[in-house]
Amino acid sequence: MTAQRVGYALLIVLALVAPLFAYPVFLMKALCFALFACAFNLLLGYAGLMSFGHAMFFGMAGYFYGHVVKAWDMAPEAGLLAGVAGAALLGLVTGALAIRRQGIYFAMITLAFAQMVYFFCIQAPFTGGEDGLQGIPRKALLGGLIPTKNDFVLYYVVLAIFLFGYGAIYRSIHSPFGQVLKAIRDNEQRAKSLGYEADRYKLLAFVLSAALAGLAGATKAMVQQFATLTDVAAGTSGEVVLMALVGGLGTIIGPVVGAFIIVTMQNYLASAGEFVLVIQGAIFVVIVLAFRKGVVGELADWWRRRRA
Amino acid sequence: MFELLGIPPQALFGQLLLGLINGAFYAMLSLGLAVIFGMLNVINFTHGAQYMMGAFAAWLLLGIFGVPFWVSLVLAPLIVGAFGVVLEKLLLKRIYHLDHLYGFLLTFGLALVIEGLFQWKWGSSGAPYENPIPGGGNLGFMFMPYYRGFVVVAALVICLATWYGIERTRLGAYLRAATENPALVQAFGINVPRLITLTYGLGVGLAALAGVLAAPIQQVSALMGTSLVLVVFAVVVIGGMGSIMGSIVTGFGLGVVEGLTKVFYPPASNTVIFVIMAIVLLIKPAGLFGQTK
Numbered sequence: 001m002t003a004q005r006v007g008y009a010l011l012i013v014l015a016l017v018a019p020l021f022a023y024p025v026f027l028m029k030a031l032c033f034a035l036f037a038c039a040f041n042l043l044l045g046y047a048g049l050m051s052f053g054h055a056m057f058f059g060m061a062g063y064f065y066g067h068v069v070k071a072w073d074m075a076p077e078a079g080l081l082a083g084v085a086g087a088a089l090l091g092l093v094t095g096a097l098a099i100r101r102q103g104i105y106f107a108m109i110t111l112a113f114a115q116m117v118y119f120f121c122i123q124a125p126f127t128g129g130e131d132g133l134q135g136i137p138r139k140a141l142l143g144g145l146i147p148t149k150n151d152f153v154l155y156y157v158v159l160a161i162f163l164f165g166y167g168a169i170y171r172s173i174h175s176p177f178g179q180v181l182k183a184i185r186d187n188e189q190r191a192k193s194l195g196y197e198a199d200r201y202k203l204l205a206f207v208l209s210a211a212l213a214g215l216a217g218a219t220k221a222m223v224q225q226f227a228t229l230t231d232v233a234a235g236t237s238g239e240v241v242l243m244a245l246v247g248g249l250g251t252i253i254g255p256v257v258g259a260f261i262i263v264t265m266q267n268y269l270a271s272a273g274e275f276v277l278v279i280q281g282a283i284f285v286v287i288v289l290a291f292r293k294g295v296v297g298e299l300a301d302w303w304r305r306r307r308a
Numbered sequence: 309m310f311e312l313l314g315i316p317p318q319a320l321f322g323q324l325l326l327g328l329i330n331g332a333f334y335a336m337l338s339l340g341l342a343v344i345f346g347m348l349n350v351i352n353f354t355h356g357a358q359y360m361m362g363a364f365a366a367w368l369l370l371g372i373f374g375v376p377f378w379v380s381l382v383l384a385p386l387i388v389g390a391f392g393v394v395l396e397k398l399l400l401k402r403i404y405h406l407d408h409l410y411g412f413l414l415t416f417g418l419a420l421v422i423e424g425l426f427q428w429k430w431g432s433s434g435a436p437y438e439n440p441i442p443g444g445g446n447l448g449f450m451f452m453p454y455y456r457g458f459v460v461v462a463a464l465v466i467c468l469a470t471w472y473g474i475e476r477t478r479l480g481a482y483l484r485a486a487t488e489n490p491a492l493v494q495a496f497g498i499n500v501p502r503l504i505t506l507t508y509g510l511g512v513g514l515a516a517l518a519g520v521l522a523a524p525i526q527q528v529s530a531l532m533g534t535s536l537v538l539v540v541f542a543v544v545v546i547g548g549m550g551s552i553m554g555s556i557v558t559g560f561g562l563g564v565v566e567g568l569t570k571v572f573y574p575p576a577s578n579t580v581i582f583v584i585m586a587i588v589l590l591i592k593p594a595g596l597f598g599q600t601k
Contacts, residue, residue, distance in 0.1 A: 050409050097586050100593040104351050104408040105545060109589065112542040115535070116582035123575055234538060238416060245413065274432075277424035284417025288410050289402055 015159055024151040025223065028158045030263040032220040035165045037243040037255030039212035042169050044241075045250035046178060047205040048185030049099075052107045053114025054213050054240050056094070057087040059232025060117060061214035062221035066133035067126050069222075076139050076148070080161075080218045087214020088207050090117070095206030099199055102188075111234065118232050132228030136221060154223065161219050165212050170252060172208060181205055242280060245287050248294030257295055315571055321450035323567040329456055329525065331563015332463030333359075335556045336518040337540045339470055340511035342549040346487045347507040350400060350411030355540065356533030357422040358512045361388045362519025364426065367437050367528045377440035377524070384520045385513040392512030396505050419537075426530035434527020459521050466517065467556045474552055483507060542585045548598020558596060 018027055036058050043049045061083030069079040098109040121127045128134070138148045141157060148154045172178050183191040184198045192198050221227045230236060239262065247258025262280075269276045291298055337355055344352045352358075365384035369375035375383065395418065403410050444453035474480040486493040486500050494500045519533070526532055547558030562581055570577040588596060 050412075052412075097589045100589050101545070104412055107409070107412055108351065108541040108545055109585070111538060112545065112582050112585055115538045115542075116579045119578040119582075123578075234534075238420070241413065241416075274424045274428040277420045278428070281417040281420025281422075281424060284413055284420065285399065288414040288417065289399065292406075292410070 019152055019155045024155040026263075026267060028151075028155055028223045029220065030260050031158050031162045032216045032223065033240070033243060033263050034256040034259035035162050035219070036213050036216035037240050037247065037259045038166060038169050038252075039209045039216060040240045041244040041247075041249060041252075041255040042172065042212070043205055043209040044244060045254075046173055046185065047181045047202060049202060049206065050104075050107045050241075051098075051110040051206075051209070051237075052241065053094070053110035053112075053117075053234075053237050054209075055232050055234065055236035056114040056117040057091060057210040057213035058217035058220075058236060058240070059121070059227070059229075060090060061087045061217035062227035062231050063121065063127050063133060064214075065218035065221040066136045066227040069139065070133065070136045071126070075143070076141055076222055079222065080215065083218025083221070084211050084214045087217065088211035091207045091210025091214075092203070095203050095210065099202045099206065111237065114232070114237055115234060118229070118234070121229060121232050127227075127229075130229065132226055133221075134226050136225045136227070138222070138225060148222075158219055158223060161215065165215055166256075168208075168212065173252060177201070177204070239280070242284060244294075246283065246294055248297035248300075251294070251296040251300065254294050254296035261295070317449050318451070320571055323571045324564065325450070325452070325456055325460070325567075327564040327567020327570070328460045328560065329563070330566060331560035332460055333518050333522060333536065333559075334540055334543045334563050335467050335559025336463055336514055337536070338543045338547065338555045338559050339467060339552065340514040341540065341544055342552065342555045343470075343474070343514075344508055344511035345549050347483065347504055348396075348400065348411070349404065349408060350415065351408065351541075352508075352511065353412055353415035353537065354395070354419045354422065355415075355511075355515050356535075356537030357419040358388055358392065358515040358533070359519040359522070359536065360426065360530060360533040361391070361422065362516025363437070363523040363526075363528045363532060364430075364519075364530075365516065366520045366523050367435060370437070377438075377520075381517070381520055385516040388516035388519075389509040389513030393505055393509040395512075396508040400508065401501070401504070419534075423530050423534060430530060432530055434529035434532070437523040437528050439524045455524055459525065462521060463518070464560075466514070467559075470514065471552045471556065539581055542581050544595075546581075546585050546588045546595060548595025550595075551597040554595075554597025 036054070040051065040054050043051055064082040064086040065076075065079040068074050068082040069076055072078075094110065094113045098106055098113070101109060122129055138154070140147045146153060146157060148157060173181075180191065180196050180201050183194075184196070184201055188198050217231060220231070243258035243262050244255045245258065246261055247256065248254030265279070266276060269279065272279075287294065293301060337359060341352055341355055344350060362384050365387050366375075366377065366380035369380050369383060370377070399414065399418070400411070403414055439455050441454040441458055444451055444456075446452075474483060482493065482498055482503060486498070486503050490500050493503075522532070543559055543562055544555070546562065547554045549555070562584065565584065566577055566580055569580040576583070
């Protein structure tokens with residue numbers, strides 16, 4: 001337990017000094033994806049629900065943020081709130097339908113809904129279609145107290161948002177609610193026979209995950225000052241699955257590690273064009289065949305074996 | 309000239325024909341997905357990539373060796389099917405004992421690799437494939453391009469032949485039996501692993517055949533199967549994967565519905581299938597032809 005605390009303390013110190021060594025915009029993007037991956041993993045790793053359409057929450061929240069801040073000219077806090085609330089509402093509607101089927105059908109249904117949202121975004125007037133929403137202004141937070149034009153300042157804002165989201169996930173998993181989710185994941189019939197309404201728990205987990213994915217998406221729009229179709233497309237849904245898988249499903253820190261690995265890889269391979277897809281696909285294949293526990297899962301296993 | 313609900317008949321029947329053609333592809337692809345899922349317990353995400361490979365195989369065979377369309381119609385599915393067999397032998401068979409999820413992720417990864425490689429080699433803009441039956445005839449109420457008529461008929465024949473093969477022949481009986489209880493069928497002396505490999509090859513071959521048929525209508529491009537496979541997933545959810553005939557009927561039916569939407573309310577034509585999926589989930593979650601287990 002203490003080793004875990006020391007680990008967390010080290011990570012937080014690392015996060016605080018990171019912008020001195022790395023480009024803050026890159027770090028902020030990685031943090032947004034890390035939160036997105038954690039939100040996804042809350043659903044798959046702890047509730048056993050595989051959503052292949054999480055980009056719809058991430059991407060739509062970006063559009064909501066952009067619309068509220070740019071077109072309605074409101075404060076960034078209102079934009080973030082709109083992103084979270086919009087994503088949660090979308091999660092409520094799609095989740096209520098998707099949990100009517102189990103297993104692999106659930107994945108196909110979420111994928112199909114995400115594709116529907118994608119087509120909607122191409123046609124809807126407020127998303128800017130193929131161009132997306134460009135030039136969302138960066139406004140000061142807390143009524144002018146925190147200027148966000150400076151990337152360093154904004155980095156700490158994004159870090160705070162990430163820690164808030166991560167904390168919310170941590171609390172959910174280590175609560176009675178999280179225990180029931182795990183029970184449903186491991187044996188739904190048994191959980192039902194104990195009197196838990198499995199569907200209600202699943203839906204709540206889905207909405208929570210969608211809301212946090214929305215927080216990540218809205219934050220990303222705040223940082224990058226644009227929202228585009230890429231973030232709602234099926235490719236992004238696949239990417240977040242990959243991040244969680246690389247880091248380790250069902251480990252709480254795994255998706256963060258996975259997100260940093262994948263975003264770093266994309267950064268270095270940006271010039272490789274189509275080959276990024278090929279490499280991502282190859283990673284999927286290798287992980288599924290050989291390292292199903294992901295980086296963090298395998299490391300934890302190794303640590304346990306060494307001590308035993 | 310008469311009009312129906314304010315729509316000129318040429319437009320109506322033209323879209324209806326397009327819908328039937330799309331439906332033909334939905335039917336062939338969802339049929340393959342259903343057959344593979346029944347036997348392998350894997351949702352084959354690579355299906356769209358294999359459809360694309362079929363079209364590319366025909367295009368390359370024509371471009372490099374001058375192989376005519378009619379020969380490609382047989383050759384391309386065999387080549388791509390053989391590729392599927394290799395894939396099954398090398399990779400897929402390692403994950404049958406795992407959760408369905410991993411098969412989905414593995415085949416998703418494979419689709420990324422295949423589509424990425426094709427995109428890298430041939431770019432993402434399409435190449436045209438010459439129409440093997442040019443021209444068309446006037447049916448009185450509409451102009452019918454011969455090739456399009458041929459696609460609908462050919463797809464119908466292929467679907468019914470697959471149905472016959474699975475539901476009415478001895479090999480099909482083995483297949484259905486092995487889907488129900490592989491251990492028992494194995495005990496009767498039937499080589500179930502080989503049956504599984506063949507099933508995957510068949511499903512992949514069907515996807516490739518659809519790809520060859522699509523080549524003269526659409527541009528042959530690396531990403532032609534990417535969004536199609538997502539629609540086919542919705543089709544599979546709507547129809548349920550329990551019945552072969554169900555897949556065929558759902559596929560053609562949804563194609564027609566999509567075509568009609570294009571006539572009466574064009575903005576919804578991309579999303580109508582997903583909306584239908586949502587309605588079906590509300591009313592009959594197991595799908596129109598599915599059984600709740």
